Amino acid sequence: VNTSLMTSDCQELCCCSSRTGLTCHAAGCPSGQVCELQGGVRSCQPARGLCSISVGGNFTTFDGAHSVISSPGVYELSSRCPGLQETVPWYRVVADVQSCHGNDKVVDKFHIFFQDGIVTVTQNKGVWVNGLRVDLPAQVLTSVSVRRMPDGSVLIHQKAGVQVWLGTDGQLNVMVGDDHAAMVCGACGNFDGDQTNDMLDSEGKKPMEKWEAQDFSP
Numbered sequence: 001v002n003t004s005l006m007t008s009d010c011q012e013l014c015c016c017s018s019r020t021g022l023t024c025h026a027a028g029c030p031s032g033q034v035c036e037l038q039g040g041v042r043s044c045q046p047a048r049g050l051c052s053i054s055v056g057g058n059f060t061t062f063d064g065a066h067s068v069i070s071s072p073g074v075y076e077l078s079s080r081c082p083g084l085q086e087t088v089p090w091y092r093v094v095a096d097v098q099s100c101h102g103n104d105k106v107v108d109k110f111h112i113f114f115q116d117g118i119v120t121v122t123q124n125k126g127v128w129v130n131g132l133r134v135d136l137p138a139q140v141l142t143s144v145s146v147r148r149m150p151d152g153s154v155l156i157h158q159k160a161g162v163q164v165w166l167g168t169d170g171q172l173n174v175m176v177g178d179d180h181a182a183m184v185c186g187a188c189g190n191f192d193g194d195q196t197n198d199m200l201d202s203e204g205k206k207p208m209e210k211w212e213a214q215d216f217s218p
Contacts, residue, residue, distance in 0.1 A: 003015070003016050003017075004016070005041075005042065006027060006035070006042040006043060006044075007024075007027075007042075008035075008042065008159060009035055009143075009145060009157055009159050010027060010028060010029050010035035010042065010043070010044055010157075011026065011027060011028050011145060011147075011157070012024045012025065012026060012027055013025060013027040028147065028149075028155070028157075029044035029157075029163070033045060033046055033175075034049075034161065034163060034175050034176075034177055035157070036161075036177060036178075048178060049062045049175060049176040049177065049178070049180060049181070049191050050062065050173060050174075050175050051077065051078060051173070051174040051175075051187075051188035051189070052171065052172065052173045052174070053069065053077075053095060053097065053105075053107055053171065053172045054171050055104055055105075055106055055169055055170055055171060056068075056104050056105060057069035057070065057097065057104075057105030057106075059187070059208070061187070061188050061189035061195065061198040062078075062176070062184070062188050062189045062190075062191035062198075063189050063190075063191060063192065063193060063194060063195035063198055064195045065189065065195040065196075065198035067208060069097050069105050069208050070105075070208070071208070071209065072097055072098050072099050072105065073096075073097060073208075073209070073212050073217075074094055074095070074096045074097070074212065074213045074216035074217070075094065075095050075097060075187055075208060075211045075212060075213060076092070076093075076094060076186045076187060076211045076212070076213050077093045077094065077095050077110075077172075077174055077186050077187050077188050077211075078091075078092075078093045078174050078176070078184050078185070078186040078187070078188040079091060079092035079093065079113075079184065079185055079186055080092075080180070080183055080184060080185075081183055081184060081185040081190075082185075084183055087179065087183070088160055088161065088179055088180055088183060089114070089115060089158070089160045090114070090115050091112060091113065091114055091158065091160075091162050092111075092112070092113040093110060093111075093112050093113075093162075093164055093174050093186070093188075094110060094111045094112075094113075094213045094216065095107050095109075095110045095172055096108050096109045096110065096111075096216075100170065106169065106170025106171075107123075107166060107170050107171070107172040108122070108123055108170070109121060109122040109123060109125075109166075110164060110166060110172060112156055112162075112164050114141050114142070114144060114158065115142070116141050116142050117129060117130045117140070117141045118130060119140060119141070119144065119146060119156055121146075121154050121156065121164075121166050123166070123168075123170065127146055127154065129141065129146075134146070136148045136154070143158060143159040143160065144156065144157070144158050144159075145157045151167075151168065152168045153165060153166060153167045153168055154166050160177075161176055161177030161179060161180060162174075162175070162176055162177075162180075163175040163176075174188055176191065181193070186211060187208060187211040
């Protein structure tokens with residue numbers, strides 16, 4: 001019987017047939033899709049929790065609210081909210097937005113923190129794990145993979161459901177699974193299905209400057 005299945009992180013597709021036995025080849029989910037289990041079958045599905053910074057600083061939250069990053073800086077994009085039960089592992093994504101070609105804002109590098117370490121991805125200086133440069137592809141920390149896509153972009157994938165993708169043009173995508181809904185904080189919003197509360201604070205305003213990362217600020 002010919003059967004096929006994805007590995008737990010969708011990085012490989014394995015096929016079993018009476019003629020060739022078990023064979024596996026590289027797979028992986030493209031940007032904008034996440035590895036999820038549906039109906040007992042693991043596959044790449046369109047990410048419902050997708051937050052992005054596109055060229056020019058155009059910003060879209062998990063729930064689809066839109067804003068513009070007008071000033072260069074290091075911003076808190078997303079993390080598991082403090083004080084919640086640990087149903088999903090803690091993480092934190094911080095993006096360094098810089099000016100390029102005049103006023104265009106692009107992501108120059110980003111840091112993603114996990115409980116046991118930090119991964120830094122830069123546009124031109126490679127990937128660093130806990131301060132050490134690594135060659136790609138690599139399995140790092142606990143259940144985290146980092147690989148370079150055929151188009152030159154870099155994808156970090158945590159098996160718990162967080163993915164971060166940096167394109168060669170400076171676009172950044174942060175993707176989380178459905179189990180992160182209403183459990184996340186940061187500029188990307190809380191992923192509760194209501195975009196009207198993503199760009200508001202108690203005074204009805206939420207400038208991106210509110211989300212500047214304090215530990216990276218001058």
